[in-house]
Amino acid sequence: MIQKRIQLKVNGEEYKLEVKSNDTLLDVIRDRLSLTGTKRGCDTGDCGACTVLLEGKPVNSCLVLAIEADGKEVITIEGLTKEGKLDLVQEAFIEQGAIQCGFCTPGMVLSAKALLDENRNPTESEIKTAIAGNLCRCTGYVKIVKAISSAAEKMRKIRKS
Amino acid sequence: MLRKMKRFEYFEPSTLEEAFSLLNKYNGKVKILSGGTDLLVAMKERGLAPSYVMNVKCIPGLDYIKYEEKKDLRIGALTTIRTIETSNVIREKFSVLAQAASMLGSIQVRNRATIGGNLCNAAPSAETAPSLIGLKAKVKIASLEGERIVPLEKFFVGPGITVLKKGEILAEIIVPFPLPHTKGIYIKYGRRKAMEIAMVSVAVIATLSVEGEVWEDVNIILGAVAPTPLRARKAEEVLQSKRISEPLIEKVGQLAYEEACPISDMRASADYRKEMVKVLVKKAIREISGLKKS
Amino acid sequence: MSEFTVFGKSVPRVDARAKVSGETKYLDDIKLDGMLYGKILRSPHPHARILGIDISKAKKLTGVRAVITAEDTPKIKFSFVQDLADKLPLCDKEVCYVGDEVAAVAADSLEIAEEAIDSIEVKYEVLPAIFDPKEAIKPSSVLVHEDNKKSNIAFEIHKKFGDVEKGFKKSDHVFEDEFVTSKVTHCCMETHGCIAYFNYEGRLTIYCPSQAPHTIRQEIARILNIPRSKVRIVSTPAGGAFGERLVTDMKQPVAAILSRLTRRPVKIVNTREEEFMTARTRYPYIVSVKTGVTKKGKILARQAKVVVDNGAYNDKGISTLNYAGECFLMSYNIPNLQYDGFGVYTNKQFGTAFRGFGNPQVTFATETQLDDIASKLNMDPAELRLKNVNRAGDVTVSGTEITNSGLVDCIDRAVEKSGWQEKRSGPRKVGENKYRGIGMAIMSHTGSGGRFYGYAATDTFLKVSEEGQVTVITPAPDIGQGTTTVVAQIVAEVIGVDLSNIIVINSDTDIIPYDLGAWGSRSVFVCGNAAKAAAENLKKEIIEVVSKMFEVSPEEVEIKNGEAFLKENHGRRISFGKVAEFSVNRLGHPLSGRGRYFDPLASEVTYYKRAGKHIPTFTYGCQIVEVEVDTLTGEIKVIKITAAQDTGKTVNPYMAEGQMEGAILQGLGYALSEECLLDKGRPINPNFTDYKVWTALDIPKEEIIFVETDDPLGPFGAKGIGEPGLVPTPAAISNAIYHATGIRLKRLPMNSERMFYTLKKRDNNKK
Ligand SMILES: Cc1cc2nc3c(=O)[nH]c(=O)nc-3n(C[C@H](O)[C@H](O)[C@H](O)COP(=O)(O)OP(=O)(O)OC[C@H]3O[C@@H](n4cnc5c(N)ncnc54)[C@H](O)[C@@H]3O)c2cc1C
Numbered sequence A: 001m002i003q004k005r006i007q008l009k010v011n012g013e014e015y016k017l018e019v020k021s022n023d024t025l026l027d028v029i030r031d032r033l034s035l036t037g038t039k040r041g042c043d044t045g046d047c048g049a050c051t052v053l054l055e056g057k058p059v060n061s062c063l064v065l066a067i068e069a070d071g072k073e074v075i076t077i078e079g080l081t082k083e084g085k086l087d088l089v090q091e092a093f094i095e096q097g098a099i100q101c102g103f104c105t106p107g108m109v110l111s112a113k114a115l116l117d118e119n120r121n122p123t124e125s126e127i128k129t130a131i132a133g134n135l136c137r138c139t140g141y142v143k144i145v146k147a148i149s150s151a152a153e154k155m156r157k158i159r160k161s
Numbered sequence B: 001m002l003r004k005m006k007r008f009e010y011f012e013p014s015t016l017e018e019a020f021s022l023l024n025k026y027n028g029k030v031k032i033l034s035g036g037t038d039l040l041v042a043m044k045e046r047g048l049a050p051s052y053v054m055n056v057k058c059i060p061g062l063d064y065i066k067y068e069e070k071k072d073l074r075i076g077a078l079t080t081i082r083t084i085e086t087s088n089v090i091r092e093k094f095s096v097l098a099q100a101a102s103m104l105g106s107i108q109v110r111n112r113a114t115i116g117g118n119l120c121n122a123a124p125s126a127e128t129a130p131s132l133i134g135l136k137a138k139v140k141i142a143s144l145e146g147e148r149i150v151p152l153e154k155f156f157v158g159p160g161i162t163v164l165k166k167g168e169i170l171a172e173i174i175v176p177f178p179l180p181h182t183k184g185i186y187i188k189y190g191r192r193k194a195m196e197i198a199m200v201s202v203a204v205i206a207t208l209s210v211e212g213e214v215w216e217d218v219n220i221i222l223g224a225v226a227p228t229p230l231r232a233r234k235a236e237e238v239l240q241s242k243r244i245s246e247p248l249i250e251k252v253g254q255l256a257y258e259e260a261c262p263i264s265d266m267r268a269s270a271d272y273r274k275e276m277v278k279v280l281v282k283k284a285i286r287e288i289s290g291l292k293k294s
Numbered sequence C: 001m002s003e004f005t006v007f008g009k010s011v012p013r014v015d016a017r018a019k020v021s022g023e024t025k026y027l028d029d030i031k032l033d034g035m036l037y038g039k040i041l042r043s044p045h046p047h048a049r050i051l052g053i054d055i056s057k058a059k060k061l062t063g064v065r066a067v068i069t070a071e072d073t074p075k076i077k078f079s080f081v082q083d084l085a086d087k088l089p090l091c092d093k094e095v096c097y098v099g100d101e102v103a104a105v106a107a108d109s110l111e112i113a114e115e116a117i118d119s120i121e122v123k124y125e126v127l128p129a130i131f132d133p134k135e136a137i138k139p140s141s142v143l144v145h146e147d148n149k150k151s152n153i154a155f156e157i158h159k160k161f162g163d164v165e166k167g168f169k170k171s172d173h174v175f176e177d178e179f180v181t182s183k184v185t186h187c188c189m190e191t192h193g194c195i196a197y198f199n200y201e202g203r204l205t206i207y208c209p210s211q212a213p214h215t216i217r218q219e220i221a222r223i224l225n226i227p228r229s230k231v232r233i234v235s236t237p238a239g240g241a242f243g244e245r246l247v248t249d250m251k252q253p254v255a256a257i258l259s260r261l262t263r264r265p266v267k268i269v270n271t272r273e274e275e276f277m278t279a280r281t282r283y284p285y286i287v288s289v290k291t292g293v294t295k296k297g298k299i300l301a302r303q304a305k306v307v308v309d310n311g312a313y314n315d316k317g318i319s320t321l322n323y324a325g326e327c328f329l330m331s332y333n334i335p336n337l338q339y340d341g342f343g344v345y346t347n348k349q350f351g352t353a354f355r356g357f358g359n360p361q362v363t364f365a366t367e368t369q370l371d372d373i374a375s376k377l378n379m380d381p382a383e384l385r386l387k388n389v390n391r392a393g394d395v396t397v398s399g400t401e402i403t404n405s406g407l408v409d410c411i412d413r414a415v416e417k418s419g420w421q422e423k424r425s426g427p428r429k430v431g432e433n434k435y436r437g438i439g440m441a442i443m444s445h446t447g448s449g450g451r452f453y454g455y456a457a458t459d460t461f462l463k464v465s466e467e468g469q470v471t472v473i474t475p476a477p478d479i480g481q482g483t484t485t486v487v488a489q490i491v492a493e494v495i496g497v498d499l500s501n502i503i504v505i506n507s508d509t510d511i512i513p514y515d516l517g518a519w520g521s522r523s524v525f526v527c528g529n530a531a532k533a534a535a536e537n538l539k540k541e542i543i544e545v546v547s548k549m550f551e552v553s554p555e556e557v558e559i560k561n562g563e564a565f566l567k568e569n570h571g572r573r574i575s576f577g578k579v580a581e582f583s584v585n586r587l588g589h590p591l592s593g594r595g596r597y598f599d600p601l602a603s604e605v606t607y608y609k610r611a612g613k614h615i616p617t618f619t620y621g622c623q624i625v626e627v628e629v630d631t632l633t634g635e636i637k638v639i640k641i642t643a644a645q646d647t648g649k650t651v652n653p654y655m656a657e658g659q660m661e662g663a664i665l666q667g668l669g670y671a672l673s674e675e676c677l678l679d680k681g682r683p684i685n686p687n688f689t690d691y692k693v694w695t696a697l698d699i700p701k702e703e704i705i706f707v708e709t710d711d712p713l714g715p716f717g718a719k720g721i722g723e724p725g726l727v728p729t730p731a732a733i734s735n736a737i738y739h740a741t742g743i744r745l746k747r748l749p750m751n752s753e754r755m756f757y758t759l760k761k762r763d764n765n766k767k
């Protein structure tokens, strides 16, 4: 088939839509669902700006066909804010000054989120590895790494208490 | 030209049989889609425009890591690189493969990329190939006619070309249980610490004598320095059944240097690649034998 | 510090929440009703004559709404400096680089637009092309512009003070070296794009990320031959800029023409490959430097000859060359200076402004050579620099008064924090084939934009709503560097309100005051000063109102923390909101303020003339880098960077550190790994796989030190520091490599392969 009706669960909401075979998940998220927080920086897997969580794992949505995401669950940056409240990782990015132009930020935050979901106590090198597929041209990464480690710390504290 | 992909007819077979019949029906015009991290990039960047694309990820039973002590390790072709990187059994018993897996692209890429795709894409720099060849892996190839098993070393024919025939699918990678006292190391050389296509890569896997002094079975495989991953046979032979020594290491490095036949491209000149082969092979051997150069 | 409440504090950016939650709408996130997708057909040849263009197939495709060639354009040539105009939005007779614009379409979808572009047939007669600027400069060279130019020399800049020949004669040693820098590009994570919409009244709106919306407005008007008043630029939040969004990009007029034909909004966005292909790069320079010194290390004369690889068209070529010359004259107190620069056309993608604006190229040359001089004189490189640097109060031979300088402090602090003394004399060999070294470089750079345009002024308007919301209308573009936050901080500081009470509007030329834009690290200085002046005027008005409320004299009133109170009686206080209400409801007028930054000297300075007066205030920096070189592979690992930077006064430490850390990473890439590679003019690495921007795993340790000099001209003493972070980095690395290995690399990038062969050559020579 060249077109297919697919069902996606994005940020907890179900969508049914007709997609073309050559539409990527990124195309559909941005153009059809208008969730433009997911960015296109290269379209070839090299920059990580299009990172989303697919079944909980970070992937480059520019390298996933929409058609193959049928029946899957996707979290985009818009899905991290719950009832107007930011996720801890997002808060840490703000507090630590980890944002400049902000274009890499959504992808960065999702990569960080995926790391911290699995590992509450990451080393600096684990943090850097987790975001190595997310290029940032503005910050030099220093404050991003700090933000992620401070978010991890906060998460650990919350868990303890 | 980087473009939106051309439209194609999309299939999602749910059994291998269905996949085979699609492959046969659209003889030569159908592309297999696993993780898509090579295929989709080629379709966007290099104008590859298959009429048919067949996603094999819905075929059950191709995504697994099965390990049988003293026998072998079997990896389904659809197993992702990330799964391999993080698999306990692979990290413990086949660390040279886990090492290679952890160096491919980024986590986002590794979450999609499959080992089958890495091998079938047959890039001279394919990350997992040197380690797997060094571990004497074989691949199980399936088609309507049945299955055949090919040593991975014989699998690659040229850049982007393998022994896979029309109608065939790579189904499994079989890694024999290594002999005791086998050690391996994979070194990837590039300009960045991540997101790098190897400029040169080297896997050295060797079985040492009980005392660890004599090199009994030596495998030296080079990536990105020939049309396919390359065994440095002469270099291997020199080490065979030998006690390690500095002059010997020098010689092995020199032979590997001579065997490499890379091209010059934007990533490096042919000559520099050869020089790096020499350096890295020596480094790998020293590390395995616990030698520090004096 | 304690005198301030918001200024000088690491407050979060005002736009952080929108950015971190994915709400910020960048250009490509905007969809207008009826919008079409545009695409440009680009030349596949570095140099060719256009013999014919067949657009018939493209026109027939369903969904294609317009197809245009040069015939549909006014054919007015353009350049940033109009005297040097050479670029048509769509090429007419000749294409001059791979990527040159040839035709364009607008269609219902991007997919159709791409199909349409691919169906256009162009007949070319391929012409000989020239790529090497040293060849191109020769009179016998093939011409890049066949039609109207007599030689490939596009422009020249000459600056001469004192007499260098005499200086060289007096010198004990004269050093001469050639340095070559590479083609690197901005790599904004957001590729460039625009949406243009011509409405039925013939008024054009262009949405695009922009660093200089008013400049772009003038340029578009000129190219389209319409009055400026008919053009409105709405700048969208920029996903990076670094100089790339300063000068009109041909997508903008092309989209405008497509929109005029279709009467619909037209969006054109670069693919990453197009971005690299048409990336207006940092200009590659070949810099020959000659320096004469006494035995004791006093520099008596210095001369630079610069050949700029201009690429196919003029853009900021002459401006960067000129500016780099200004900086060349600055850091050191040298009685004889000469600077001669030539911009040379080649059949390659052209350059534009890029963070540092020519200064990194020339600084790489001069600061590397100075290190060499230190080693020949057997002097500590820090000492040699300190012996020669300009200090506050000095007047340079070119006539610049050094009003304020943190340079000496920067050197001292960096030396101290980096463990310079110890590491200079410590062991270099740290392992098998591993050598460590430490090197330094300094820089001077504008901290205040410049008077290059003959004026340097802007306004800021503040309005207060009836319940106390403050709106700042400023021209300061926020390109990620955080000027909206800086401006808000300054206003908040003056009128004593909370940052959350402030809204900044800075994006629409129909609203914002006229201004020259964000370049030359000028926004903090120029827009910051204007905002401060506006806030001070508003404060006066507020105080007047409060004095009426309390029936006291204005001198008795103070405002702070969102409240007004009496200096003598803190119990009598009233909230800012209540004051605003009182003003509107009782006095019958809202509160507002207007402020201006005006630089009277600017009008005396004409373009490229009067060196020494171009820049109101300079900022200074010193970087010390530690590297480890693997002599087997040639790998160069940066261990640590210590960067001391003169900030005047740090407005927002987190943001200022962020500017430095980001710039340093670009500097590292420039020094070691990044390069736009071309094969006969064709880009061969137009992607992030092979254009090596560093990842998080590649970064070294960094220590940022701010030296505060309290600039008398800056707002609360602040200077701009958006650019300087990368200026000294390549030279410092080169010098560290020399310290580690005794090898002097004079060509960028200093990648492992280059290092390897240089080492090998040396070892062969030794044998
Ligand atoms: C940003 C980025 C970075 C990368 N970095 C690296 C790197 O560092 N090292 C490296 O080696 N690679 C790298 N790659 C390439 C790629 O990710 C790997 O080669 C990956 O393993 C390919 O697997 P896949 O499942 O995505 O393959 P696909 O793209 O799905 O397929 C690749 C090819 O193999 C064929 N194929 C796939 N599966 C089968 C099968 N079971 N039987 C027969 N044919 C099949 C397909 O038809 C296609 O021709 C990178 C890619 C990207 C986008």
Ligand code: FES
Residues within 6 Å of the ligand: A039, A040, A041, A042, A043, A044, A045, A046, A047, A048, A049, A050, A051, A060, A061, A062, A063
């Ligand atoms: S847009 Fe997908 S990785 Fe860059």
Ligand code: FES
Residues within 6 Å of the ligand: A098, A099, A100, A101, A102, A103, A104, A105, A135, A136, A137, A138, A139, C189, C239, C240, C480
């Ligand atoms: S903040 Fe601009 S790319 Fe990361």
